[in-house]
Amino acid sequence: MSNAIDSILHLEWDALDIPNTDHPLATSRRYAVPTPQNAEENDKAWNHLYGAMIAGLGLKPDSFQLNYPFLTWDWPITNVGYTSAAQYDFCATAPQFSATGAYVSSGVKFNDAYGQVLNVVAADTSDPVLEQKISQARNVLNIATNDYKITYDQASRAYIQETGGTNDPPFLKWLGSYSGKSWAVQLDAADKTVQAKQRVLNQLLSETSTPGLNDAIARYGTKDYYTLLQDPTLSTFPAVPAYSIGMDATTWLQKVQAGTGGSSGEIGFSNNQAQYDYSKTWAKGSASVGNFFWSVNVGGSWERIDEFATDNSLEVTVKFEAWDTISIGAGLWYNGAFVKSVSEGPFIRGYSAYGGGGEKAVWGPNGIMCVQKVGMVVGYKPSFSVKVSSSAFTSFSKKWEVSSGVRIGPFEFTGGGGSASSGWTADSATSTFSGTSTAETALVLGTTIALVNPE
Numbered sequence: 001m002s003n004a005i006d007s008i009l010h011l012e013w014d015a016l017d018i019p020n021t022d023h024p025l026a027t028s029r030r031y032a033v034p035t036p037q038n039a040e041e042n043d044k045a046w047n048h049l050y051g052a053m054i055a056g057l058g059l060k061p062d063s064f065q066l067n068y069p070f071l072t073w074d075w076p077i078t079n080v081g082y083t084s085a086a087q088y089d090f091c092a093t094a095p096q097f098s099a100t101g102a103y104v105s106s107g108v109k110f111n112d113a114y115g116q117v118l119n120v121v122a123a124d125t126s127d128p129v130l131e132q133k134i135s136q137a138r139n140v141l142n143i144a145t146n147d148y149k150i151t152y153d154q155a156s157r158a159y160i161q162e163t164g165g166t167n168d169p170p171f172l173k174w175l176g177s178y179s180g181k182s183w184a185v186q187l188d189a190a191d192k193t194v195q196a197k198q199r200v201l202n203q204l205l206s207e208t209s210t211p212g213l214n215d216a217i218a219r220y221g222t223k224d225y226y227t228l229l230q231d232p233t234l235s236t237f238p239a240v241p242a243y244s245i246g247m248d249a250t251t252w253l254q255k256v257q258a259g260t261g262g263s264s265g266e267i268g269f270s271n272n273q274a275q276y277d278y279s280k281t282w283a284k285g286s287a288s289v290g291n292f293f294w295s296v297n298v299g300g301s302w303e304r305i306d307e308f309a310t311d312n313s314l315e316v317t318v319k320f321e322a323w324d325t326i327s328i329g330a331g332l333w334y335n336g337a338f339v340k341s342v343s344e345g346p347f348i349r350g351y352s353a354y355g356g357g358g359e360k361a362v363w364g365p366n367g368i369m370c371v372q373k374v375g376m377v378v379g380y381k382p383s384f385s386v387k388v389s390s391s392a393f394t395s396f397s398k399k400w401e402v403s404s405g406v407r408i409g410p411f412e413f414t415g416g417g418g419s420a421s422s423g424w425t426a427d428s429a430t431s432t433f434s435g436t437s438t439a440e441t442a443l444v445l446g447t448t449i450a451l452v453n454p455e
Contacts, residue, residue, distance in 0.1 A: 051276030054269035176233035262322030
């Protein structure tokens with residue numbers, strides 16, 4: 001397979017938006033989507049949690065995105081020059097433009113969006129013949145790109161339907177599996193065509209004099225700034241653009257367990273408190289969330305906890321033994337200075353900085369490239385206390401006794417009801433359920449972002 005997944009300079013993707021029920025995630029077997037009747041209550045709980053994390057952990061609304069669905073941070077340590085599929089997919093996938101956003105590992109990659117930006121920067125030439133050749137090369141590339149995008153979208157839908165929207169396995173790893181290999185072959189074939197057309201365009205652009213463009217294109221294509229995938233099933237896959245993280249999961253956990261890493265933290269909210277004002281956030285709002293906030297695992301299936309969602313007496317507290325923000329950085333293939341230098345263009349016909357007048361936007365919420373991940377918020381050993389009304393307590397107690405896990409937003413608590421092995425309790429005197437996760441892995445709570453050339 002050539003560089004079929006992520007190293008091309010061409011993709012023009014629409015922002016991946018998952019909150020509505022017309023997306024495959026909405027009909028998944030494992031993540032049921034709230035119906036119109038309870039979507040408002042569900043969104044209210046996610047809203048409260050966002051506000052609680054801002055207040056309790058000191059996160060900043062101008063850079064924090066609360067993520068779903070649940071995601072563990074257990075990426076393995078890799079050899080120099082390698083990365084895991086899970087780490088690459090998470091770091092590279094561009095965030096949804098929403099204060100609370102869905103993470104889908106088959107989503108639009110930031111490096112692809114950057115490549116598309118390079119392809120819509122207008123080339124500076126006074127040679128009309130060269131200008132015409134460049135225009136023709138762009139058109140041919142666009143046809144090949146559209147074919148690739150159609151195949152990619154189809155593969156993404158097949159992936160989401162099969163995995164139930166859990167991101168397990170991550171998309172790249174799935175492409176190396178039995179189920180995904182046929183899609184990988186199709187992507188490879190489509191990409192070889194794209195790469196051939198891209199090389200023609202790049203050669204023509206090298207004859208122009210647009211300040212910084214040729215250097216940016218050369219850096220983006222430099223394989224020294226790429227990394228191979230370490231997963232055994234992906235050994236034949238091409239290198240992908242490299243992203244760095246401030247610390248690997250194993251080292252962070254070792255520091256936490258030694259008492260030298262992370263910080264303890266506590267957040268809490270109630271169902272009857274005022275909603276958080278999303279207009280204060282970097283996105284100025286939040287899309288409806290496509291996953292239930294309150295869920296319980298009974299018999300291996302996750303079910304909505306209706307008693308909690310509608311109980312006006314509910315008060316919840318979540319504590320973390322440790323939490324932290326881990327930096328994420330794009331590799332040297334990315335030229336941020338060049339991106340800033342073309343914040344106002346020049347762009348090819350049909351594109352403008354922020355759209356309007358029938359032109360497509362390069363930046364902003366509807367643009368080619370808008371939001372970049374610069375970090376992730378992680379946590380370890382969360383514990384919870386949920387106080388409810390006596391009627392809600394009685395109603396939920398039977399499920400509690402046989403449960404093997406509880407989800408509160410993006411937090412998953414593994415254990416098992418009131419069993420002695422987990423130490424979870426149900427106190428009828430105070431109508432309180434409480435427990436601590438028995439998992440020994442960290443979890444991803446959210447993302448810190450930077451807006452690219454905000455208007």
